[in-house]
Amino acid sequence: MESTRPDPPTLQTVAAAAGVSRSTASRAINGEPRVSPETVEAVQRAVRELGYSPNPAARTLVTRRTGSVALVVPETGDVLFSDPYFATVLSGITAGLAPSGNQLILLIGQHPGDGNQMISYLRGGHVDGAMIISHHRADLDADALGKIPVPVVLGGRPVGATLPGMPYVDADNAGGGRLAAHHLAGTGRTRLGTITGPLDMPAGIDRLDGWRAGMREHNLADDATAGGDFTAASGATAMARLLDEHPDLQGVFVASDLMATGALQELSGRGIRVPDDIAVVGFDDLMFASTATPPLTTIRQPTREAGRLIAETLLAMLDGRTPEPAQILPTELVRRASA
Amino acid sequence: MESTRPDPPTLQTVAAAAGVSRSTASRAINGEPRVSPETVEAVQRAVRELGYSPNPAARTLVTRRTGSVALVVPETGDVLFSDPYFATVLSGITAGLAPSGNQLILLIGQHPGDGNQMISYLRGGHVDGAMIISHHRADLDADALGKIPVPVVLGGRPVGATLPGMPYVDADNAGGGRLAAHHLAGTGRTRLGTITGPLDMPAGIDRLDGWRAGMREHNLADDATAGGDFTAASGATAMARLLDEHPDLQGVFVASDLMATGALQELSGRGIRVPDDIAVVGFDDLMFASTATPPLTTIRQPTREAGRLIAETLLAMLDGRTPEPAQILPTELVRRASA
DNA sequence: GGCGGGTGCGGGAGCGCTCCCGCAACGATG
DNA sequence: CATCGTTGCGGGAGCGCTCCCGCACCCGCC
Numbered sequence: 001m002e003s004t005r006p007d008p009p010t011l012q013t014v015a016a017a018a019g020v021s022r023s024t025a026s027r028a029i030n031g032e033p034r035v036s037p038e039t040v041e042a043v044q045r046a047v048r049e050l051g052y053s054p055n056p057a058a059r060t061l062v063t064r065r066t067g068s069v070a071l072v073v074p075e076t077g078d079v080l081f082s083d084p085y086f087a088t089v090l091s092g093i094t095a096g097l098a099p100s101g102n103q104l105i106l107l108i109g110q111h112p113g114d115g116n117q118m119i120s121y122l123r124g125g126h127v128d129g130a131m132i133i134s135h136h137r138a139d140l141d142a143d144a145l146g147k148i149p150v151p152v153v154l155g156g157r158p159v160g161a162t163l164p165g166m167p168y169v170d171a172d173n174a175g176g177g178r179l180a181a182h183h184l185a186g187t188g189r190t191r192l193g194t195i196t197g198p199l200d201m202p203a204g205i206d207r208l209d210g211w212r213a214g215m216r217e218h219n220l221a222d223d224a225t226a227g228g229d230f231t232a233a234s235g236a237t238a239m240a241r242l243l244d245e246h247p248d249l250q251g252v253f254v255a256s257d258l259m260a261t262g263a264l265q266e267l268s269g270r271g272i273r274v275p276d277d278i279a280v281v282g283f284d285d286l287m288f289a290s291t292a293t294p295p296l297t298t299i300r301q302p303t304r305e306a307g308r309l310i311a312e313t314l315l316a317m318l319d320g321r322t323p324e325p326a327q328i329l330p331t332e333l334v335r336r337a338s339a
Numbered sequence: 340m341e342s343t344r345p346d347p348p349t350l351q352t353v354a355a356a357a358g359v360s361r362s363t364a365s366r367a368i369n370g371e372p373r374v375s376p377e378t379v380e381a382v383q384r385a386v387r388e389l390g391y392s393p394n395p396a397a398r399t400l401v402t403r404r405t406g407s408v409a410l411v412v413p414e415t416g417d418v419l420f421s422d423p424y425f426a427t428v429l430s431g432i433t434a435g436l437a438p439s440g441n442q443l444i445l446l447i448g449q450h451p452g453d454g455n456q457m458i459s460y461l462r463g464g465h466v467d468g469a470m471i472i473s474h475h476r477a478d479l480d481a482d483a484l485g486k487i488p489v490p491v492v493l494g495g496r497p498v499g500a501t502l503p504g505m506p507y508v509d510a511d512n513a514g515g516g517r518l519a520a521h522h523l524a525g526t527g528r529t530r531l532g533t534i535t536g537p538l539d540m541p542a543g544i545d546r547l548d549g550w551r552a553g554m555r556e557h558n559l560a561d562d563a564t565a566g567g568d569f570t571a572a573s574g575a576t577a578m579a580r581l582l583d584e585h586p587d588l589q590g591v592f593v594a595s596d597l598m599a600t601g602a603l604q605e606l607s608g609r610g611i612r613v614p615d616d617i618a619v620v621g622f623d624d625l626m627f628a629s630t631a632t633p634p635l636t637t638i639r640q641p642t643r644e645a646g647r648l649i650a651e652t653l654l655a656m657l658d659g660r661t662p663e664p665a666q667i668l669p670t671e672l673v674r675r676a677s678a
Numbered sequence: 679g680g681c682g683g684g685t686g687c688g689g690g691a692g693c694g695c696t697c698c699c700g701c702a703a704c705g706a707t708g
Numbered sequence: 709c710a711t712c713g714t715t716g717c718g719g720g721a722g723c724g725c726t727c728c729c730g731c732a733c734c735c736g737c738c
Contacts, residue, residue, distance in 0.1 A: 008464070008488075010693095010694060010695085011694065011695065011696095012694080012695095020717075020718085021717065021718045021719075022694095022695085022696090022718085022719085023696085023697085023717070023718060023719075024716080024717055024718075026695070026696060026697090027696095027716095027717085030696085034714095034715065034716060034717080035716070035717085036715085036716065036717090039716080039717085051462075053459070053462060053463040053464070054463075054694085054695075055400070055464055055693085055694050055695070056463060056464060056465050057396045057397075057399035057400040057405070057464070057693085057694080057695090058396075058400050058693070058694035058695040058696090058723090059694080059695055059696075060396035060695090060723095061394070061396040061397050061400055061693090061694080061695070061696090061722095061723050061724065061725085062694090062695055062696045062697075062722080062723050063695085063696065063697095063723090064723085066396070068444070084423070084426075086426065087423075087425070087426045094445065094447045094449070095449065098449045103444050103445075103446070103460075103465070104444065104445045104447075105407070105442050105443065105444055105445075106433065106442075106443045106444075106445055107442070108433045108443075110433070110434065110437045120392070121442075123390075123392060124392040124393075124395060125347070125392065125394055125395060125396070126395050126442070149347075232630055261630060262630075265630065265632075268632070288600075288627065291571055291600060291601075291604065293604075293607070293632060349723095349724060349725085350724065350725065350726095351724080351725095359687075359688085360687065360688045360689075361688085361689085361724095361725085361726090362687070362688060362689075362726085362727085363686080363687055363688075365725070365726065365727090366686095366687085366726095369726085373685065373686060373687080374686070374687085375685090375686065375687090378686080378687085393724085393725075394723085394724050394725070396723085396724080396725090397693090397723070397724035397725040397726090398724080398725055398726075399693095399725090400692095400693050400694065400695085400723090400724080400725070400726090401692080401693050401724090401725055401726045401727075402693090402725085402726070402727095403693085
């Protein structure tokens with residue numbers, strides 16, 4: 001009769017096989033102190049022989065811990081996955097999470113407006129905590145975020161007011177913009193411009209702010225700017241506009257490597273030599289920066305480290321510790337051939 | 340006293356608020372047939388007012404359904420994330436999963452040998468099913484795989500024998516290799532070579548097999564080959580070797596776009612013009628194929644569709660349906676400037 | 679008018695686990 | 709020798725849910 005499906009062993013079964021009670025078996029399995037070594041041994045053998053594995057649902061029901069955390073990306077999948085930034089930060093997150101044994105649940109928006117549905121998931125007790133990375137605009141409203149009953153860590157500075165008790169991890173975007181300005185100005189070039197990211201995103205805003213501050217420090221004009229949206233195509237378009245409006249341009253800071261590849265294409269299409277005629281500095285230092293032609297001088301942000309830090313910050317909160325409200329990672333200049 | 344944490348409402352609370360019993364409330368919430376419309380309305384209002392959300396652990400405990408599936412990647416994170424293939428297939432998987440409401444749990448190997456640990460996770464009742472994508476070699480042993488008690492779908496043809504009851508989804512790699520051969524031969528070039536992927540992987544093997552078949556059909560020699568490992572650097576190295584050994588080369592099929600970018604760099608470094616001196620055909624049609632210099636002629640494989648199909652196949656199995664043991668997606672030639 | 683079948687609902691049991699409490703045995707302490 | 713704390717263990721309760729069973733009621737039938 002019951003030969004069809006050999007029901008998976010339960011704690012009861014294990015306890016019986018080891019000749020102890022449920023409670024004792026539970027204690028032995030969870031490594032609690034008040035158990036004799038012989039008993040532990042007997043229980044472990046029973047576990048092994050029966051191939052026992054605790055039922056996670058039952059355990060969660062009583063402990064109120066799920067052993068998993070969510071990574072929320074309120075961006076539609078298509079946009080997201082074309083951006084190498086995401087893969088890199090995800091890599092850091094999985095690495096940071098690994099030692100804790102927590103599992104990662106991926107919550108990715110399919111349609112704009114899925115945000116609130118995701119939040120209701122977070123409120124449903126499925127996860128112990130959440131990380132929200134909104135590399136692109138943060139389109140979750142603050143009220144809804146405030147209702148999440150579990151710890152939340154943000155990847156990237158939130159756009160509006162800081163959410164109370166919701167720490168974030170970000171790169172020093174402004175500092176990076178300044179580094180780019182210093183480097184270009186340091187080569188003796190004086191007519192400099194920038195291609196910005198979207199100005200409704202912190203990464204776009206802050207890099208521009210940093211750039212402008214740098215220009216001012218060198219007493220250079222900061223009027224040559226063109227806006228892009230972090231895609232390669234927009235980089236090419238912006239480069240074209242910049243060249244048309246400022247024919248005397250000597251150097252350009254492009255707020256992302258992806259846009260920089262577009263800019264390089266536009267420049268090479270016009271027969272403009274890099275860096276001889278115009279120097280180019282990118283931002284990110286993603287994999288393909290070094291394989292561009294010419295290899296891209298860029299501002300490196302530690303994307304993978306940011307991911308790891310996001311995960312570790314969440315783990316700290318799960319442990320009841322109170323993390324820094326903001327953790328800003330340093331950026332650095334990586335000097336290659338383009339500037 | 341209990342003002343500190345307003346315990347989340349339970350089904351019992353909702354039932355009381357609606358003036359019905361637990362059972363009836365449960366039926367109303369789950370949309371079961373034998374409930375009067377007025378009762379349904381009353382329960383729904385209570386749910387709304389109390390902000391009730393069913394405890395997933397309790398539900399799972401009795402239904403034995405978790406509502407989540409795992410994506411297993413027995414590759415260390417570092418290797419994986421540098422490969423745009425993964426992001427694309429992941430995008431397809433999330434899209435395919437979305438309509439079902441199942442959540443995605445990401446299981447990513449941190450160290451070589453984590454495979455069996457992952458399998459024990461799959462055996463532990465955490466998920467209803469699993470997808471294993473081993474874009475790189477399948478290093479999970481068949482015995483262990485066979486013990487997974489939930490439906491499993493494989494992304495990519497398994498290396499050894501087919502696992503019984505474990506369907507897979509793959510691109511027509513051999514067909515793609517043949518397409519490349521036909522295209523290059525069709526341009527009148529006769530001295531052709533290939534840069535292969537790793538030959539311990541189906542994607543590497545099958546593309547080479549297809550290429551060779553195509554060469555034979557055109558009565559051309561298929562002896563000019565060099566091996567790579569799907570990275571850009573290995574593409575450059577292999578290209579160099581191929582040029583040294585076969586100075587008369589007129590065209591080359593590179594088994595991945597990433598390797599092709601490396602090959603293009605090597606060619607441009609030697610002052611060899613593409614496609615005038617040597618024509619180049621890639622494989623994948625990833626985003627950057629169109630922005631390479633020159634834009635890459637390549638074999639497109641529907642990576643995102645593969646992801647979606649993997650997810651849908653798993654969902655079908657969860658529904659009790661028996662899927663095709665193998666689903667092979669077509670590849671096609673995308674003609675750009677490099678060949 | 680008695681009777682069968684369908685409709686709407688309530689109560690109990692139980693999923694597998696952890697945690698609290700209580701109890702026996704033992705060594706140490708006065 | 710009586711007392712007390714400590715160690716190791718067992719049993720019961722309960723986490724929040726679904727599902728089975730049974731009960732009351734109403735409709736339509738012979």
